[in-house]
Amino acid sequence: MTVLTGIVGVLALISAIGVVSFRSTIYCALSLVANMVFLAVLFLLLNAQFLAAVQVIIYAGAVMVLFVFIIALLSPGSDDSPRLDLRFLVGLVGVFYVTLQIFFLVGNGTTYDKTAVACDSAQQQQCSLSPLRGGQIGRVSHPEQLSFYPNDVNQAGNVQVVGGQLFTTFLLPFEITSLLLFVAAVGAVYLTRHHVSGSRRE
Amino acid sequence: MSIEVFPWLIGLSAAMFMVGALGVLIRRNPLVVFMSIELMLNAVNLAFVTFGRFLNSQDGQVFAFMVVVVAASEVVVGLALITTVFRSGRDMDVDDLSEMRE
Numbered sequence: 477m478t479v480l481t482g483i484v485g486v487l488a489l490i491s492a493i494g495v496v497s498f499r500s501t502i503y504c505a506l507s508l509v510a511n512m513v514f515l516a517v518l519f520l521l522l523n524a525q526f527l528a529a530v531q532v533i534i535y536a537g538a539v540m541v542l543f544v545f546i547i548a549l550l551s552p553g554s555d556d557s558p559r560l561d562l563r564f565l566v567g568l569v570g571v572f573y574v575t576l577q578i579f580f581l582v583g584n585g586t587t588y589d590k591t592a593v594a595c596d597s598a599q600q601q602q603c604s605l606s607p608l609r610g611g612q613i614g615r616v617s618h619p620e621q622l623s624f625y626p627n628d629v630n631q632a633g634n635v636q637v638v639g640g641q642l643f644t645t646f647l648l649p650f651e652i653t654s655l656l657l658f659v660a661a662v663g664a665v666y667l668t669r670h671h672v673s674g675s676r677r678e
Numbered sequence: 679m680s681i682e683v684f685p686w687l688i689g690l691s692a693a694m695f696m697v698g699a700l701g702v703l704i705r706r707n708p709l710v711v712f713m714s715i716e717l718m719l720n721a722v723n724l725a726f727v728t729f730g731r732f733l734n735s736q737d738g739q740v741f742a743f744m745v746v747v748v749a750a751s752e753v754v755v756g757l758a759l760i761t762t763v764f765r766s767g768r769d770m771d772v773d774d775l776s777e778m779r780e
Contacts, residue, residue, distance in 0.1 A: 478680065478682070478683055481683050481686075481687070482686070485686065485687065485690045488690065488694065489690060489693055492693075492697045492717055492721075493697055495701060495710075495713055495714065495717055496697055496698070496700055496701030496704065496710070496717075501707055501709055501710060504710050504713055505713065508713050508716060511694075515723070515724060518724060518727075519727055522727050522728060522731045523731055524730075524731070524739045526739070526743075527742055530743060531723075534750055535716075535720070535746065538750065539716070539749070539750055539753050542754070542757060543709065543712075543713065543753070546709065546757050547709060549761070550709075550760070550761070564700075564704045567699070567704060570696065571696040571697065571699070571700050574696050575692045575693045575696050578688065578692035579692060582685045582689065583686075583688075583689070588681060588685075589681075592681060594680075594681060594732065594734075595734070606732065606733050606734050607681045607732055608684075608729070608733050624734055624735055624736045629736070637736055638740060638743070641737070642740055642743070645740075646740050646744075653747045656748065656751055657747065659751075660750075660752075660755050661751075663754075663758070664755055664757075667755070667762050668758050668761060668762065
């Protein structure tokens with residue numbers, strides 16, 4: 477399991493670098509598809525089966541088809557090379573600095589207990605409730621919200637648990653999301669129709 | 679999955695986010711800039727799911743779902759903008775598209 481996580485993680489990073497370094501736009505899009513599929517595998521390994529399916533269907537299916545459609549429609553020039561100037565150098569230094577900072581901040585053991593054995597179900601004995609230190613703090617204030625153990629969730633079904641959360645605790649954000657989708661659809665129609673009617677009027 | 683992969687997954691998330699930020703900085707094509715933004719959103723999703731998994735919480739997955747929806751609507755509006763700009767007959771270069779500045 478850990479070996480598979482490492483392999484998929486390395487592949488995801490390589491395809492992410494491919495997105496920004498390929499010269500041709502269509503290669504960038506295909507690299508992004510590969511990155512999203514690798515992330516879906518990582519979600520599966522992290523007990524997020526529903527989100528893995530959503531990732532493949534919405535991102536790799538709908539969003540990337542839209543991207544490839546626009547690339548085929550507009551056929552932008554393929555001579556778009558990444559610029560290698562001061563902005564690139566500053567960005568590269570920032571990439572390495574911030575990534576290493578976050579990696580060492582998370583990995584030095586202050587955010588999680590390295591020796592802890594995480595509980596897989598509520599019945600399991602001799603295990604820590606959450607290996608992350610923030611988990612113990614959150615457990616005091618909201619004990620009911622941090623009690624979804626992986627095996628218990630798998631027993632009840634991942635889709636059922638996520639859907640239950642979505643329609644009880646997160647009902648208001650869910651409804652606001654539907655409003656956002658509606659506004660986005662109206663905005664896209666307006667943006668693409670406005671130009672046509674404006675040119676006809678002339 | 680044991681706890682020792684936790685810092686590696688968060689590090690992968692940070693690396694993917696910063697690669698996407700670098701892509702926004704160095705690419706000229708607005709389509710590739712949008713793809714880099716998608717990459718950054720994906721990296722944040724990975725961090726959400728990883729933290730949720732090791733906190734024994736479902737909230738990370740629910741919020742990652744929200745992020746997917748926001749990303750989808752953002753792509754719809756962004757690509758509509760790109761097609762509108764392209765139809766007006768200009769180059770696909772983010773450095774030349776600066777008339778909203780004045």
